[in-house]
Amino acid sequence: MELILDRLTKQFKNKIAVDRFSYTMKAGVYGLLGANGAGKTTLMRMICTVLSPTDGDILFDGHSINVLNERYCDILGYLPQDFGYYPDFSARDFMLYMASLKGIKNRAAHKRTDELLHLVGLSDVATQKIRSFSGGMKQRLGVAQAVLNGPKILILDEPTAGLDPKERIRFRNLISDLAKDKIVLLSTHIVSDIECIADQIIMMKKGKLILSGTTADLTEQANGLAWNLIVNPNELEQYEARYCISNLHHTSMGVELRIVSEEKPAQNAQPITANIEDLFLFHFSDELGQTSGKTSGGIQ
């Protein structure tokens, strides 16, 4: 099983949202990281056939998805960023409706609906209208509908957005359970979510693929980028202006900073083990409104 994104490009008027994006995915969980506007959602929409690329192609097992058409949709599961639902439908009706859209026969649809609602913990509220659901319940319903047809490709766009920590953990575990023998592409802002469940991490910036690899590979790459430093509170502003600060903690000794920088930010700065979040900040701090981690020159 192989999904190839071949120089995938999407241009909206003057803006290139996805720029010649090429990548190959095999069974496993892929975490897509990128700042807002990086083109993650556009990329996922193209993979899910709901948005046509301006250029490039998507191939599943060597066949263009434009040729596979319905056969491709048949092996696809999609949870969009803003999961749209029908407020007046019950969870059960919504699942059955989606099952009929996915071409699942009546009896199998009922069986699968019951199984999945149980799996996502919505059995007790199956007959309640979706409008009465919390954000977490709606997201779980979204995942349940995405896997109704037992998809080989599962695309989850920001599935943990807006969930409280407990729901997020539950959600991560659910995705891990469902990911077996599938290509799962998952986008999120929350780096820790991806660190936990992704086999491969893909970083996207301004529509382009900038980095990819396993968590270990990328952590390795991030080594030497993270620094620990304790400064006087009156120096804080100076450091904030110059460096990308990933964490800040007021202690009795001063302000303890976690700085992401290619260079040692100060004489007394101590190198620490970097993580994916540091790498993310290193690449995206400029887009997140922080001083870039690539700024050179220390503070004496």
Place this chain on the structure above:
Amino acid sequence: MNMLLRFECKKLLNRKFTVITIFALMLCVMALSFLIISENTNYNADGSRISGMKAIRVNKSSQAISEGKLTKQKLLEAFHQYQKVMNKPSNYEGTTDDLKDEVYVTELKPYDGVLSLLRRNYSPAGRYDYYILSSVSDEMIDQFYEIRHAKIQELVNMDYSYGNYSQTEKEFILNKDSKIKTPFSYDYADGWGDILQRGFFTVFLLIGLAVCVIIAPIFAYEYQTGADAVVLSTRFGRKRIIQAKILAGFLVSSGIFFLATALFMIITFTAYGIQGWNASFQILSFTSFYSLTILQVFLCGLLLNYLIVIAVMSITMLLSSVCNTSFSTVIISALWVFVPLFIPSSKDSKVFNYIINLLPAKALDTYTVFSVYDVYSFGKTVISLPIVILLSSAFLVLIALPLAHRSFSRHQVA
């Protein structure tokens, strides 16, 4: 497909707005039906006014005298009765020109329907002179049907500011008119008259509006809720779902049409009965050139209006597939249905009038459609207005639905 269809119907019908719309429609139809019935009036022999069901019963029994073929003998009988009543000085209130109430009610009212036809026949073309009968002779009554045909000739040969009829159009109309069976079949048909002239148009216009409101979200709701992304990524999300939506729209629209029509018919037929169904349409619309009975016009009207409602549904579906919200769809489609209602006929352009005729607000008026002389010429072929409405509605359905299909299937979630 069955499950998909069931859910699409459920999506349309489950909305609070749909329930309110259907309820409001039924309420309006009921109110209109009762209003029409209540406006029937007559007088007792003592001159006291009666209305509603009582008036209908009295009208029915009093007009029984004229039932059957409207032969020259029957026309003369009504005319002589009129002359007899009018020529007797003791029938008048004092020295006035007003007939005594009891004289009018007992001696003239039973002939009112036939006398009205006589007045229409002998009044100058395009006018109705109530007093014309005083200048009519037995010989003229004898020539009733010939004079009627001549009147239609006069009407088609008149000069109109928006343009005159061509020779082929005149021949078409006169040829059709000559095929009307004479003598006319006469019967009590006040009920049919009220249904066709007053009820039909309003009921079907309301149905059209309700269909606009109910069908508007059929595609737009997917965009509005954001469900389009999920739907379009599924196996049947770009083909079968559209077929299911179109079918659901068709079923729901048809259901609303038949429900509202049935309610209207049940109330009105219960009040009026079905008497008069076999009478000539000309007893309601004297100069109509269609050789049809009242029931035939009623059925043709039902068919035409059903098709128009389906055309309204199709256009609404098309708008729904291109608009982002149900609200904008409702506004545009309701404008399309309603605005022509307020557009007066042009005094200069026949083409303009002929186009306006085909829009729902005009085309739903069955009585007018089967009464006016608007015919459409395509080269040497002349087609009557009902047929053009039928063809144009079918054409709209055949154009709008594939376009709606195309629009939704090509929709991009951006």
